[in-house]
Structure formats: structure tokens, C-alpha cells
Amino acid sequence: MPSTRLTLIKNSQQNFRTAVLFNPRESDDKIAAILTLAKNKLRIRATRIFVEGGNEISSSDELANVLQNDRKLFISGGEDYIGLLKEHPSAEEAAFTPAPATITNIAYESHVEPDAFAQLKQTAILKGMRYVFGMPDLHPVMPLRLLRKYVPHRCDIRHRRHDLPSIDRCVAANSMRNTFPSLCTCQFIYNRFHNTGDDIGCGMVLYSTRLSVSSFKPQRAAERLRGIEGPWDGPIKEVMERAGVESTEFDATALGTIGNTIGTNILRPPFLHLMSPGGGNHFAELQQFTEILDPDEFVRANLSADRVYLLVHSGSRRLGGSILAAHTAKHGHAGLEPSSPEGQSYLRKHDNACKWARLNREVIARRVMERLNAGDDVVEGGKGKKVEKVLDLWHNNMERKEWGSEGETKKQVWVHRKGAAPSDRGLVMIPGSRGACSYLVMPVGDQKENGYSLAHGAGRKWTRTFALSRQHRCTSQQMRTTSLGSVVICEDEELLYEEQPDAYKEITDIITDLTANRRIAKVVAILSPLLTYKLRKK
Numbered sequence: 001m002p003s004t005r006l007t008l009i010k011n012s013q014q015n016f017r018t019a020v021l022f023n024p025r026e027s028d029d030k031i032a033a034i035l036t037l038a039k040n041k042l043r044i045r046a047t048r049i050f051v052e053g054g055n056e057i058s059s060s061d062e063l064a065n066v067l068q069n070d071r072k073l074f075i076s077g078g079e080d081y082i083g084l085l086k087e088h089p090s091a092e093e094a095a096f097t098p099a100p101a102t103i104t105n106i107a108y109e110s111h112v113e114p115d116a117f118a119q120l121k122q123t124a125i126l127k128g129m130r131y132v133f134g135m136p137d138l139h140p141v142m143p144l145r146l147l148r149k150y151v152p153h154r155c156d157i158r159h160r161r162h163d164l165p166s167i168d169r170c171v172a173a174n175s176m177r178n179t180f181p182s183l184c185t186c187q188f189i190y191n192r193f194h195n196t197g198d199d200i201g202c203g204m205v206l207y208s209t210r211l212s213v214s215s216f217k218p219q220r221a222a223e224r225l226r227g228i229e230g231p232w233d234g235p236i237k238e239v240m241e242r243a244g245v246e247s248t249e250f251d252a253t254a255l256g257t258i259g260n261t262i263g264t265n266i267l268r269p270p271f272l273h274l275m276s277p278g279g280g281n282h283f284a285e286l287q288q289f290t291e292i293l294d295p296d297e298f299v300r301a302n303l304s305a306d307r308v309y310l311l312v313h314s315g316s317r318r319l320g321g322s323i324l325a326a327h328t329a330k331h332g333h334a335g336l337e338p339s340s341p342e343g344q345s346y347l348r349k350h351d352n353a354c355k356w357a358r359l360n361r362e363v364i365a366r367r368v369m370e371r372l373n374a375g376d377d378v379v380e381g382g383k384g385k386k387v388e389k390v391l392d393l394w395h396n397n398m399e400r401k402e403w404g405s406e407g408e409t410k411k412q413v414w415v416h417r418k419g420a421a422p423s424d425r426g427l428v429m430i431p432g433s434r435g436a437c438s439y440l441v442m443p444v445g446d447q448k449e450n451g452y453s454l455a456h457g458a459g460r461k462w463t464r465t466f467a468l469s470r471q472h473r474c475t476s477q478q479m480r481t482t483s484l485g486s487v488v489i490c491e492d493e494e495l496l497y498e499e500q501p502d503a504y505k506e507i508t509d510i511i512t513d514l515t516a517n518r519r520i521a522k523v524v525a526i527l528s529p530l531l532t533y534k535l536r537k538k
């Protein structure tokens with residue numbers, strides 16, 4: 001077990017303190033080990049341990065939750081904690097919030113980095129947290145320096161095939177690897193507010209188009225998807241008003257520029273100011289159904305194997321980023337009371353960003369469809385050929401929900417999804433990568449055991465840096481087509497490699513976990529990509 005740097009403080013005389021390296025054996029009783037260390041170093045009769053604020057640590061689980069480098073532990077010889085007590089939760093909150101929250105791992109076949117589990121664990125000890133779910137596309141992304149600050153734990157997971165295992169054993173660790181973590185794909189549930197990352201409102205919309213598969217020529221369509229990077233000449237103000245989106249400094253050009261809305265942060269000014277960090281996995285993709293596994297659901301959803309479908313993945317870009325930045329500057333990573341003025345203000349901004357992101361996807365779809373003469377009635381008010389929206393789901397957002405199965409007393413909770421698709425409103429699209437199939441699934445069963453959520457993609461297997469480091473293995477020309485025969489439009493060389501299909505996990509593993517292993521979804525149909533639009537510079 002790696003060592004943890006701790007400061008042991010004599011509770012009754014708090015200027016009497018010592019820094020120690022805590023390095024117990026796996027088999028040691030950790031509480032007893034801390035008390036022995038304190039006895040030797042502080043020369044006191046050590047019997048009780050407190051953390052700053054007065055919470056007493058009396059079990060190894062509680063200790064595991066707080067063990068991290070530079071943690072201050074107050075050692076008492078029997079007396080109560082001396083010092084400022086942390087504000088205690090209300091009786092209602094205390095009753096509602098078992099500690100620590102339960103963590104459920106949905107992955108079985110899918111590979112999940114241990115660091116990502118460490119983050120689930122860290123999420124579980126946030127104030128007010130009740131349940132945390134790790135979806136099979138869970139992957140870590142935060143840089144190490146942030147990880148060290150927020151993520152002290154590594155977790156072991158019990159795997160059983162047919163039930164959803166909870167993480168039952170946690171060991172402290174500080175040997176984090178030299179890249180990333182932050183939970184990119186998991187679902188957080190708090191009964192308080194917490195922010196949902198920077199791309200608030202990110203999600204996916206699936207449209208049917210008027211194009212028939214038999215006459216669709218990907219290369220020809222790719223030629224026609226030009227000249228859509230500049231400002232949109234559509235009625236921005238009007239569509240925003242109709243969608244109830246409040247105007248912000250990020251509006252006009254953001255909506256008018258497809259590269260900025262689905263592209264990367266590499267573009268130069270005047271586009272740069274519209275970018276939000278790390279947005280390079282957004283895309284617009286034309287797809288066709290290649291397999292129908294549940295014909296009844298397929299017909300019920302009014303789908304057709306002869307049609308080309310358009311999937312758009314995008315979010316609130318720089319608008320969401322600005323909300324996160326303002327929130328973090330003021331509140332750090334603390335949650336907010338829903339009813340507080342700050343909570344209300346965050347919620348208003350969050351809701352607006354979600355609507356903005358949804359409208360953004362619609363405008364992207366409309367522009368793509370206009371170029372391909374595929375139907376333009378995407379945004380309400382568009383003229384002419386009707387197209388149908390099959391689904392439109394946010395996977396980075398927060399919503400209030402009644403939590404509980406039939407016959408149980410329902411509880412009101414805040415569901416925070418960070419890269420998880422809601423599974424309580426019908427069909428869900430789970431794409432793999434631009435070089436893999438996408439799965440249209442229907443949630444089955446109660447869904448409470450998986451937090452009313454499913455995976456929303458395959459999740460990254462490689463960091464962007466690692467993906468780029470393999471640039472020599474394949475020419476950019478080769479990168480612009482896929483093994484499925486589809487065409488890729490991406491005029492940014494780095495992005496082309498960063499987003500290569502191999503950078504993502506196997507989508508079939510994710511789907512097997514959700515279906516055969518966990519039995520929380522069934523596959524309705526499988527789609528294959530025809531043409532993926534990532535970015536054009538003009």
C-alpha cells in the first residue's frame with residue numbers, strides 16, 4: 001500500500017503537531033495503526049481520531065474516505081473535539097443522506113481504468129451524495145495535479161455477472177498514473193446542486209432524413225458539406241426566442257458557426273473565443289441501419305431501413321464553460337442549496353445552457369440537411385420537407401427526479417448526469433466511434449438499479465496525447481475513411497488522430513454489459529456510419 005502524508009495534531013493542544021508518512025500493511029487495522037503512530041509521535045494516550053470540523057473517524061471505511069495527502073487528523077486522548085465544529089446537516093438532510101453513498105459499477109466486460117473508479121469513490125463522499133453509478137464507458141480524464149487534489153482513493157470492485165455489484169472495499173492510494181482522471185462518464189446524484197462539468201447540455205439528437213440509403217453517395221455528400229463554417233444566415237434571434245433561449249454573449253456566431261459548435265478548440269480567432277475546452281469529440285454523422293434486432297420496437301418508433309439518419313452530438317460549448325468557470329471561482333467544488341439564491345441562479349443558467357445546446361444541435365442538423373437537400377424542417381419554423389426527430393437526449397445535465405420503484409416511498413433527488421444517457425424516456429442512442437457502429441437501445445426493467453441511466457457512448461480508451469503519438473502509423477488520407485467504408489471530414493490533422501476509432505473502447509463490450517450482463521437494455525437496431533463531419537476550416 002502506498003504511503004500517505006498526514007499531519008497528526010494533538011487535539012487538546014493544537015499547535016503541537018507532526019507530519020508523518022502513513023504506510024500500513026494491507027492487513028493492518030488502519031485505525032489502530034494511526035493511533036499507534038500518534039502515540040509514538042505526539043506522546044499522548046491516543047484513543048480518538050477527528051478530522052477538521054469535528055467529525056469523528058471510527059471505522060476503517062470512514063478513514064479510507066478521508067485518507068489523502070496532507071490530511072490533518074486531530075488525535076484525542078478521550079476528550080471531545082476541540083475547535084470550530086463544522087455546521088451539522090439538518091435532521092432532514094442527515095436522515096436522507098446515508099454516508100458514504102453507494103457506488104454501483106455497471107461495467108463488467110468493459111475495461112475501466114482504476115483511476116476512474118477512484119473518482120467514483122471521491123464523488124461518493126461529496127456532501128449530500130446518495131448514489132453514484134459508473135457506466136461501462138467510464139473513463140478518466142482529469143490531469144494528475146487535479147486528481148491529486150480531489151481524488152485520494154483507489155477502489156476494488158466485485159464483479160458478478162447478473163447483479164449490479166457495489167464497490168465494497170476501498171483502499172487508499174496515491175500512486176496515480178501520469179495522465180488525467182476526472183470522471184468523464186458516470187452519473188452523480190446529489191440532493192444538493194453540484195455542477196455538471198463544462199459542456200452543460202451536451203447530448204445527442206437523431207433525425208430521420210429524406211435521403212434514401214440506396215441513392216446516398218458519401219463522397220459526393222462530403223463535397224456538398226462545404227461553406228457551412230461561416231455565420232449562419234438563418235433567423236438566429238427568432239429561433240432562440242422560439243426555443244426560449246436567453247441571449248448571452250456566446251449566441252450569434254456560436255450558432256452561426258458549425259466548426260465552432262461541433263469542432264475542436266484548435267481553430268484560431270475569430271473562432272477561438274467561441275470554443276470550450278476539449279470539445280473535439282462532437283460530430284454530425286449520417287448513418288444507416290444495418291441490423292434490426294427488435295422489429296416491433298423498430299416499427300413502433302417509425303424507423304426505416306431505407307432512410308439515411310443524422311446523428312448530431314454537441315453541447316453548449318463556451319457558454320457552458322463560462323458557467324462552470326464562474327461557479328468554480330466562487331464556490332469551488334462545493335454543492336449549492338437548491339433553494340438558495342446562488343442555487344437558483346445556477347439552475348437558471350444551467351437550464352438556459354441546456355436549451356442553448358439543444359438548439360445548437362438543431363441548427364447544426366438544419367445546416368447539414370440544407371446542404372444535402374435532406375429536409376429542412378428541423379428547427380421549428382423551417383420551411384419545406386419534414387424530417388422527424390427520433391430522439392434528443394442530454395447526457396450532461398441535472399434534473400429533479402422522483403427516485404424509487406413501484407410501491408416504494410418516492411424521494412425527490414437531483415440527478416446529475418456527466419456523460420450518461422437518461423433511461424427513463426424511451427430509446428437511447430449509444431455510438432461507438434466514427435469507425436464503429438452505433439446502437440439504438442431500449443431500456444428494460446425498473447432502471448433504479450442503474451440510476452435511470454445508461455452509457456452514452458464507448459468512452460475513451462486512449463488519451464488524446466497517446467492517440468496523437470501514434471500519428472506515424474497511418475496517413476491522414478487513410479484516417480479519412482474507416483474500416484466500415486465511411487468517409488470522414490476533418491480538416492484538423494491533430495483532431496483527426498486524436499479522435500481515431502482506436503482511441504475508443506469496444507462498443508460491443510459496452511453493449512454486452514448493458515444487455516447480456518446487466519440486463520438493463522435491449523438492442524433495437526444497429527447503425528453504421530456513412531459520413532462523419534468533424535470540422536472544416538471554411
Ligand SMILES: Nc1nc2c(ncn2[C@@H]2O[C@H](COP(=O)(O)O)[C@@H](O)[C@H]2O)c(=O)[nH]1
Nearest residue numbers: 281283419431432433434457458459460532
Ligand atoms: N458515431 C460516432 N461516435 C463517436 C464519434 N466520436 C465520438 N463518438 C462516441 O460518442 C461518445 C461521446 O462521448 P462524450 O463524452 O464526448 O459525450 C464517445 O464516447 C464515443 O463513443 C464519432 O465521430 N462518431
Ligand SMILES: [Mn+2]
Nearest residue numbers: 202203313395
Ligand atoms: Mn457529449
